[in-house]
Amino acid sequence: MNKKLKVYPIAATALLSGLAVSASIVPAMAASTAPVQIATFSGPEADALKALAPLFTKETGIKVVFTEFSYQALFTKELESVSGGKGTYDMIFMDDPWIPTFAGGNYLYPMSHFGYAPKGFAKGAIQVSEWPPAPGYNAPLGTPSGPRQYYSLPVTGNVLMFFYRKDLAKKYRINPTQWTWNDVNKLAAKVTTKKFFGFVLRGDGGNSSVADFSPILWAYGGHYFNKNWTSALDSPHGIAALTEWVTLFKRYAPLGSASFGANEVGNYLSKGQAAMGEVWPSGWTNVMNPKLIKFTRVPGTIINGKLVQFPEVGVWSAGIPKNAPDSTNAFKFLKWITSEKQQLMYGGNGLDVPTLTNVLLNKQLDKKWPYYVPFYDSLNAAKMRPRTPAWPFVEQALGTQIVNAELGKVTPSQAMQNAAQQIDQYMKEHGLSN
Amino acid sequence: MFRDRTLKYLLVLPALIIILLVMFYPIAYAVYTSFYSYLYGRITNYVGLMNWSLAFQDSFFWHSILITLIYSVIAIPIELVISLALAISLFELENHISKKFITIIRSVVIVPFVVMPTVTGVIWRLIFMPNFGLASEIFEILHLPNIDWLGQSTNSMIAVIIMDIWMWVPFLFIILYAAVQSLPMEAFEAALVDGASRMQLVRMVILPLLKSSMLVAISLRSIDAIRIFDQVYAMTQGGPGDATMFASLQLSNTAFGQLNFGVAATELFITFVIMLLIVGSYYLIGIRRSANVQIK
Numbered sequence: 001m002n003k004k005l006k007v008y009p010i011a012a013t014a015l016l017s018g019l020a021v022s023a024s025i026v027p028a029m030a031a032s033t034a035p036v037q038i039a040t041f042s043g044p045e046a047d048a049l050k051a052l053a054p055l056f057t058k059e060t061g062i063k064v065v066f067t068e069f070s071y072q073a074l075f076t077k078e079l080e081s082v083s084g085g086k087g088t089y090d091m092i093f094m095d096d097p098w099i100p101t102f103a104g105g106n107y108l109y110p111m112s113h114f115g116y117a118p119k120g121f122a123k124g125a126i127q128v129s130e131w132p133p134a135p136g137y138n139a140p141l142g143t144p145s146g147p148r149q150y151y152s153l154p155v156t157g158n159v160l161m162f163f164y165r166k167d168l169a170k171k172y173r174i175n176p177t178q179w180t181w182n183d184v185n186k187l188a189a190k191v192t193t194k195k196f197f198g199f200v201l202r203g204d205g206g207n208s209s210v211a212d213f214s215p216i217l218w219a220y221g222g223h224y225f226n227k228n229w230t231s232a233l234d235s236p237h238g239i240a241a242l243t244e245w246v247t248l249f250k251r252y253a254p255l256g257s258a259s260f261g262a263n264e265v266g267n268y269l270s271k272g273q274a275a276m277g278e279v280w281p282s283g284w285t286n287v288m289n290p291k292l293i294k295f296t297r298v299p300g301t302i303i304n305g306k307l308v309q310f311p312e313v314g315v316w317s318a319g320i321p322k323n324a325p326d327s328t329n330a331f332k333f334l335k336w337i338t339s340e341k342q343q344l345m346y347g348g349n350g351l352d353v354p355t356l357t358n359v360l361l362n363k364q365l366d367k368k369w370p371y372y373v374p375f376y377d378s379l380n381a382a383k384m385r386p387r388t389p390a391w392p393f394v395e396q397a398l399g400t401q402i403v404n405a406e407l408g409k410v411t412p413s414q415a416m417q418n419a420a421q422q423i424d425q426y427m428k429e430h431g432l433s434n
Numbered sequence: 435m436f437r438d439r440t441l442k443y444l445l446v447l448p449a450l451i452i453i454l455l456v457m458f459y460p461i462a463y464a465v466y467t468s469f470y471s472y473l474y475g476r477i478t479n480y481v482g483l484m485n486w487s488l489a490f491q492d493s494f495f496w497h498s499i500l501i502t503l504i505y506s507v508i509a510i511p512i513e514l515v516i517s518l519a520l521a522i523s524l525f526e527l528e529n530h531i532s533k534k535f536i537t538i539i540r541s542v543v544i545v546p547f548v549v550m551p552t553v554t555g556v557i558w559r560l561i562f563m564p565n566f567g568l569a570s571e572i573f574e575i576l577h578l579p580n581i582d583w584l585g586q587s588t589n590s591m592i593a594v595i596i597m598d599i600w601m602w603v604p605f606l607f608i609i610l611y612a613a614v615q616s617l618p619m620e621a622f623e624a625a626l627v628d629g630a631s632r633m634q635l636v637r638m639v640i641l642p643l644l645k646s647s648m649l650v651a652i653s654l655r656s657i658d659a660i661r662i663f664d665q666v667y668a669m670t671q672g673g674p675g676d677a678t679m680f681a682s683l684q685l686s687n688t689a690f691g692q693l694n695f696g697v698a699a700t701e702l703f704i705t706f707v708i709m710l711l712i713v714g715s716y717y718l719i720g721i722r723r724s725a726n727v728q729i730k
Contacts, residue, residue, distance in 0.1 A: 075690070104474060105473075105475060106474075203585070203674070204673045205673050254564065254565065255564045255585065256565065258582070258673070259673060260585075389473065389693070390692075393691075393694075396494065396687060402675075403673065403674045407586060407587060407675070430694075
């Protein structure tokens with residue numbers, strides 16, 4: 001017999017027996033060592049979570065693997081995973097406007113499924129996890145009226161805050177306890193020069209511009225939607241708010257602001273090139289010079305002698321999909337990461353904002369990072385964006401019109417009219433409004 | 435004989451079925467998707483042709499198609515002229531400088547095409563950054579007014595076109611340079627004997643002989659221009675507003691941002707048809723041209 005032919009049966013037998021052995025071993029190994037798969041956003045917040053994960057593994061023996069995505073890609077990947085047969089992820093991180101899609105779409109386990117009732121979270125943070133939304137917020141048409149449940153736990157706190165140069169505010173004697181947009185305009189007019197800017201904003205449209213615009217809209221008495229989910233943007237309040245935005249953009253903002261996102265705004269403020277701006281504190285607070293920059297609630301306006309002021313919530317929470325391969329261990333990690341001990345560590349770097357009241361008001365932490373208390377104050381006064389799965393479309397329609405108004409292609413009034421028309425058409429076409 | 439032939443086809447059949455499935459299943463699935471409405475990322479109900487009606491009324495989509503066409507009509511001819519000039523110049527230089535030097539030039543010219551599109555987008559975003567970017571610095575040195583490249587609609591489109599030229603000239607150059615090198619020398623010699631000047635040589639010999647290669651280059655480039663995504667996503671994310679929201683970005687936004695898969699699938703087909711019409715027209719021009727040549 002040919003030597004080669006002699007070798008083949010031996011090799012084939014070895015290969016087959018190898019496959020058989022590994023086929024019996026692999027599932028057993030997978031069962032004992034399969035890590036908890038977590039989808040998260042890429043950024044400093046995720047870095048801090050990743051840094052804590054080895055401690056969890058040490059305590060419990062459960063491995064945790066993070067898969068990071070950019071904002072838009074995260075939403076898509078998570079939706080693909082939760083809407084498929086067997087999910088890829090055991091736990092998903094969600095920005096608060098995504099909750100209507102994930103909780104409203106019935107993709108997540110309520111926390112009661114694990115016999116858990118969330119406790120100790122700041123009121124402004126835990127509200128994002130509730131579905132149907134709390135009274136005061138309109139639920140999408142066709143949403144069952146109750147019972148209200150928590151479908152996620154807030155991990156990274158965020159609320160849009162007002163950052164300003166305290167030295168300049170003092171110098172020009174515009175230093176109120178509660179800022180109004182009128183005060184902002186006054187200070188900006190005094191400090192703006194060719195190389196230094198009174199106000200810096202995220203003018204690039206979409207998610208970021210609409211997020212920065214919301215506190216102005218609400219302060220001017222405007223709303224996004226009426227009770228029947230028709231657009232409320234084309235109103236005197238909405239137009240006044242956009243006029244304010246355009247004033248800030250044209251008079252006091254740096255060149256190129258129509259392409260600015262969070263990085264540009266944060267950099268202008270941290271490098272001392274701008275006096276004021278709205279910033280999500282998570283990821284930015286510890287790079288600001290505390291001797292120069294102060295953080296407080298976003299400005300409001302005085303309506304009928306009363307200060308109208310609403311910060312905007314931007315909390316990232318984590319939930320467990322119903323098709324998660326390992327929901328039990330995922331919940332263990334979720335509970336662990338939102339415990340007081342871990343949240344203290346999570347917030348200890350000054351970069352990531354915790355969500356538990358006790359941690360935000362912790363005296364030692366406050367001594368080290370003296371902005372958690374004003375953050376807590378803002379968070380509890382904050383409002384969530386409308387609870388509708390159509391929110392991404394609202395961001396595109398309004399965001400585009402905001403930029404058109406910035407660039408002078410349309411007036412604020414035309415911009416609001418266009419945005420309202422597009423939103424109304426979309427809501428009607430998708431059966432989301434009456 | 436018959437059995438041999440049947441066996442041959444039977445053996446090919448499994449591979450053919452797999453190829454057809456891989457190629458046509460996604461298209462068939464997209465057709466299916468276009469007849470359904472989606473909410474919360476899942477199918478809700480059959481809606482017939484409603485998505486088609488919505489797609490034709492979607493102003494964001496038609497705006498994205500318009501700006502994709504505007505960008506293509508401006509960028510591709512510029513890229514073609516530059517790459518053609520480069521190809522002819524390098525061909526001319528071949529007789530005057532060493533082969534080694536020609537290889538170096540050719541390699542350097544190709545570099546932008548090798549860079550990943552996303553990286554290209556990031557590089558050009560940094561170049562066009564207001565106040566800090568290289569473009570700003572150059573304008574300042576030349577005492578020219580500072581231009582808001584990415585913060586104005588027209589300027590951002592110009593910035594994208596500049597980036598695109600940098601990125602795609604090498605591709606067209608490779609095709610045209612190979613074509614120039616393969617031209618028959620007899621035509622050149624005949625023209626030179628007839629006393630043709632250098633310009634006449636280019637206009638009356640090189641360009642007519644290169645027409646087919648140029649047509650191929652433009653067809654390939656047009657297909658890619660309609661599919662433009664990565665580099666713009668990294669550079670402008672479609673902004674400011676919707677100034678650089680090209681068709682692919684808008685489709686991705688409709689599908690994955692708004693979870694409007696039904697409308698997105700429909701708009702995908704419309705884009706596909708537009709693409710076919712454009713590329714088809716190039717082929718028609720090509721066929722007519724070869725028919726004319728045969729008649730002559």
